[in-house]
Amino acid sequence: xxxxxxxxxxxxxxxxxxxxxxxxxxxxxxxxxxxxxxxxxxxxxxxxxxxxxxxxxxxxxxxxxxxxxxxxxxxxxxxxxxxxxxxxxxxxxxxxxxxxxxxxxxxxxxxxxxxxxxxxxxxxxxxxxxxxxxxxxxxxxxxxxxxxxxxxxxxxxxxxxxxxxxxxxxxxxxxxxxxxxxxxxxxxxxxxxxxxxxxxxxxxxxxxxxxxx
Amino acid sequence: xxxxxxxxxxxxxxxxxxxxxxxxxxxxxxxxxxxxxxxxxxxxxxxxxxxxxxxxxxxxxxxxxxxxxxxxxxxxxxxxxxxxxxxxxxxxxxxxxxxxxxxxxxxxxxxxxxxxxxxxxxxxxxxxxxxxxxxxxxxxxxxxxxxxxxxxxxxxxxxxxxxxxxxxxxxxxxxxxxxxxxxxxxxxxxxxxxxxxxxxxxxxxxxxxxxxxxxxxxxxxxxxxxxxxxxxxxxxxxxxxxxxxxxxxxxxxxxxxxxxxxxxxxxxxxxxxxxxxxxxxxxxxxxxxxxxxxxxxxxxxxxxxxxxxxxxxxxxxxxxxxxxxxxxxxxxxxxxxxxxxxxxxxxxxxxxxxxxxxxxxxxxxxxxxxxxxxxxxxxxxxxx
Amino acid sequence: xxxxxxxxxxxxxxxxxxxxxxxxxxxxxxxxxxxxxxxxxxxxxxxxxxxxxxxxxxxxxxxxxxxxxxxxxxxxxxxxxxxxxxxxxxxxxxxxxxxxxxxxxxxxxxxxxxxxxxxxxxxxxxxxxxxxxxxxxxxxxxxxxxxxxxxxxxxxxxxxxxxxxxxxxxxxxxxxxxxxxxxxxxxxxxxxxxxxxxxxxxxxxxxxxxxxxxxxxxxxxxx
Numbered sequence: 001x002x003x004x005x006x007x008x009x010x011x012x013x014x015x016x017x018x019x020x021x022x023x024x025x026x027x028x029x030x031x032x033x034x035x036x037x038x039x040x041x042x043x044x045x046x047x048x049x050x051x052x053x054x055x056x057x058x059x060x061x062x063x064x065x066x067x068x069x070x071x072x073x074x075x076x077x078x079x080x081x082x083x084x085x086x087x088x089x090x091x092x093x094x095x096x097x098x099x100x101x102x103x104x105x106x107x108x109x110x111x112x113x114x115x116x117x118x119x120x121x122x123x124x125x126x127x128x129x130x131x132x133x134x135x136x137x138x139x140x141x142x143x144x145x146x147x148x149x150x151x152x153x154x155x156x157x158x159x160x161x162x163x164x165x166x167x168x169x170x171x172x173x174x175x176x177x178x179x180x181x182x183x184x185x186x187x188x189x190x191x192x193x194x195x196x197x198x199x200x201x202x203x204x205x206x207x208x209x210x211x212x213x
Numbered sequence: 214x215x216x217x218x219x220x221x222x223x224x225x226x227x228x229x230x231x232x233x234x235x236x237x238x239x240x241x242x243x244x245x246x247x248x249x250x251x252x253x254x255x256x257x258x259x260x261x262x263x264x265x266x267x268x269x270x271x272x273x274x275x276x277x278x279x280x281x282x283x284x285x286x287x288x289x290x291x292x293x294x295x296x297x298x299x300x301x302x303x304x305x306x307x308x309x310x311x312x313x314x315x316x317x318x319x320x321x322x323x324x325x326x327x328x329x330x331x332x333x334x335x336x337x338x339x340x341x342x343x344x345x346x347x348x349x350x351x352x353x354x355x356x357x358x359x360x361x362x363x364x365x366x367x368x369x370x371x372x373x374x375x376x377x378x379x380x381x382x383x384x385x386x387x388x389x390x391x392x393x394x395x396x397x398x399x400x401x402x403x404x405x406x407x408x409x410x411x412x413x414x415x416x417x418x419x420x421x422x423x424x425x426x427x428x429x430x431x432x433x434x435x436x437x438x439x440x441x442x443x444x445x446x447x448x449x450x451x452x453x454x455x456x457x458x459x460x461x462x463x464x465x466x467x468x469x470x471x472x473x474x475x476x477x478x479x480x481x482x483x484x485x486x487x488x489x490x491x492x493x494x495x496x497x498x499x500x501x502x503x504x505x506x507x508x509x510x511x512x513x514x515x516x517x518x519x520x521x522x523x524x525x526x527x528x529x530x531x532x533x534x535x536x537x538x539x540x541x542x543x544x545x546x547x548x549x550x551x552x553x554x555x556x557x558x559x560x561x562x563x564x565x566x567x568x569x570x571x572x573x574x575x576x577x578x579x580x581x582x583x584x585x586x587x588x589x590x591x592x593x594x595x596x597x
Numbered sequence: 598x599x600x601x602x603x604x605x606x607x608x609x610x611x612x613x614x615x616x617x618x619x620x621x622x623x624x625x626x627x628x629x630x631x632x633x634x635x636x637x638x639x640x641x642x643x644x645x646x647x648x649x650x651x652x653x654x655x656x657x658x659x660x661x662x663x664x665x666x667x668x669x670x671x672x673x674x675x676x677x678x679x680x681x682x683x684x685x686x687x688x689x690x691x692x693x694x695x696x697x698x699x700x701x702x703x704x705x706x707x708x709x710x711x712x713x714x715x716x717x718x719x720x721x722x723x724x725x726x727x728x729x730x731x732x733x734x735x736x737x738x739x740x741x742x743x744x745x746x747x748x749x750x751x752x753x754x755x756x757x758x759x760x761x762x763x764x765x766x767x768x769x770x771x772x773x774x775x776x777x778x779x780x781x782x783x784x785x786x787x788x789x790x791x792x793x794x795x796x797x798x799x800x801x802x803x804x805x806x807x808x809x810x811x812x813x814x815x816x817x818x819x820x
Contacts, residue, residue, distance in 0.1 A: 059753075059798075060794065060798055063756070063757050063794045063797035063801070064757065064794045065757045065774065067774055068774055068787070068789065068793065071783070071786045072787060074783070143665070147665055147668050147669045148668055151668065151670060151672070152671075153671075155673055157673070168677045171677060171681065172677045172680070172681070177681045180677050180681060183674050184671060184674040184675065184678060187671045188669050192666075195665060264722060264723055285726065285727045286725065288725035289724070289725030293720070293724060295720055295723070297716050299714070299720030299721075300717070300720070301720075301739075302739065303738045303739055312724050312726075313725060316725055316726060361724070371723075
């Protein structure tokens with residue numbers, strides 16, 4: 001199995017475009033996942049009764065094969081990028097929801113009580129104390145969700161828009177390894193870069209967790 | 214029993230935990246290592262059972278170099294108790310206590326029987342043996358920790374701040390129990406704490422460490438309180454050093470007189486002769502009395518005399534029967550003698566510190582030695 | 598939408614779907630076989646690694662990053678790649694499934710080992726346990742709940758992803774999904790998806806139940 005470097009050189013423009021579209025789909029999914037899971041996590045953290053239900057529900061969503069999720073969305077949103085993003089969003093929800101709830105759980109009760117005792121209103125406690133302190137755990141979830149979404153985009157290739165996944169079907173049908181190897185390598189590279197950027201972001205956002213200033 | 218010879222410990226990050234330590238711990242006594250955090254007392258303790266390896270120097274237990282023995286086998290022959298007990302949460306209390314016997318291959322039945330015996334020794338019910346550690350209170354868990362360390366009847370017991378995490382009332386109870394156990398068992402105990410009161414209460418000898426791993430002084434508590442080696446030790450012992458000294462001195466040697474008769478105050482007794490209360494015949498009111506035995510400390514006598522409306526303390530024998538009374542002045546005189554001696558010794562020690570060897574100090578030092586002998590003589594009146 | 602559900606109900610309950618060599622029963626067993634074998638192989642690789650890293654405290658950084666790397670591997674790409682390299686066999690599917698399961702097991706095993714109270718490990722050593730006694734008598738039992746969580750997570754992912762076996766012409770419940778896709782038969786795709794999800798949830802509940810039974814004496818959470 002050899003790599004045909006000329007093929008890669010010839011298709012560098014296509015590869016760039018596919019990578020960007022791949023990344024865009026994954027990042028949008030994580031963003032939507034965050035927008036949905038944050039309020040749900042706050043509810044799950046506060047209302048014990050809903051906690052099991054919400055986490056259980058997201059766990060069940062996680063068990064549906066990704067390809068099936070994409071197919072199920074076809075009647076709703078058709079062969080479009082929307083389908084890809086919605087499908088990926090569903091997958092990010094489990095990790096994001098679980099980690100956000102765990103992050104909120106990890107905030108010491110005494111810290112919250114101190115904020116309340118000084119006259120901070122509940123919403124402000126949430127925004128200025130609980131969420132910042134939960135950030136390391138939430139960010140761990142964002143990192144996992146992002147890497148997962150990037151690796152999953154290719155599954156959407158069966159319903160049309162799968163970013164770098166197109167290279168896999170292409171190579172499979174033509175029995176030609178070069179696009180497949182390139183696709184796997186680029187996916188890993190995108191995941192690596194995204195993860196490194198998120199680590200840097202977390203470093204900036206949570207200065208209090210650093211070992212030395 | 215345990216010998217440190219020029220022991221030095223430097224951690225990989227460059228900090229010196231123990232600095233050139235030479236120390237002999239006698240057999241059958243409680244040696245307490247004290248000092249503020251980071252002074253190397255815990256490292257010193259952990260080097261005895263090779264939880265930490267010394268950088269240089271030799272440590273001998275019962276004459277044998279610890280580094281020449283198999284670490285696991287050495288540890289099985291030395292009891293080890295740590296703060297929060299470090300019990301195995303997935304094993305019942307009984308199985309926790311049976312740990313070392315099982316490691317030694319005693320067999321399950323014999324190990325469990327021994328564990329059941331120890332439950333009783335440390336004051337726990339047989340029922341507690343079937344529970345899991347998290348179902349016990351902090352104080353009970355600590356008792357299990359002690360029982361686990363005693364299971365294979367090791368001659369040496371290492372205790373690393375074992376009572377640091379329990380509340381003061383329970384801590385006092387556990388300290389009493391340890392003293393009682395030690396009277397029965399006579400183990401060689403090395404005990405680490407940062408609480409000087411605990412050290413004075415439990416120690417036959419106290420070793421004071423200073424930051425950087427320097428041993429400053431190792432002496433019996435009476436000597437330490439009366440003659441701190443330098444200002445650091447005096448400072449560590451605290452401003453109430455004199456009172457602590459009083460707490461170590463029994464009152465058996467204090468003279469006593471007859472209880473007052475026919476005056477304003479009357480000491481009420483029950484038919485057996487046990488004191489009950491002081492009665493003020495003028496106002497016909499009663500104040501409860503707390504009678505003291507010969508083993509009670511001079512400090513509690515001082516406290517009682519201050520609290521008593523007559524200034525007299527009621528003295529009783531072992532059975533609680535009144536033997537006589539001692540007045541405030543007598544107690545105060547005795548306390549004062551110890552107090553003055555102790556303060557004078559500090560000055561002497563301070564001078565020695567700054568002026569090095571000075572002949573002028575010699576008489577003061579001689580006085581101090583006499584005072585210490587006096588203290589030890591009074592202490593001999595009853596087991597502390 | 599309602600019509601679709603009715604059709605789905607009909608498909609799932611139709612006797613013709615459940616009998617024969619390509620019936621749901623056979624596909625279910627195939628799917629279970631793929632998933633079980635992949636998870637067992639993954640556990641055999643991942644458990645020793647996680648335990649070793651957790652016990653020694655060395656290589657944690659490497660393990661965490663390797664598992665993040667493993668998570669980034671696109672399953673479809675991996676299957677196709679191994680397929681092109683090794684030809685038509687179940688190997689590509691197993692390689693992809695094992696690669697998927699290993700990170701989850703390694704990270705959770707490591708996390709479980711790291712969460713064991715330092716005092717408890719210290720006490721174990723101090724009572725004279727040798728390294729393997731500390732590992733098997735103290736650390737492993739205490740890390741077991743988290744290790745089990747990792748195995749459950751891995752199994753769910755493997756069951757959901759074993760669908761891909763059908764992509765390279767093998768069996769399992771994925772047959773319905775990929776056949777349905779090819780035949781533009783939405784009901785069949787949906788039926789396959791529902792069966793996979795039900796299987797995954799059922800297995801997870803089963804393991805969760807077993808876990809609860811095993812650890813009913815334990816102290817809550819932090820013990």
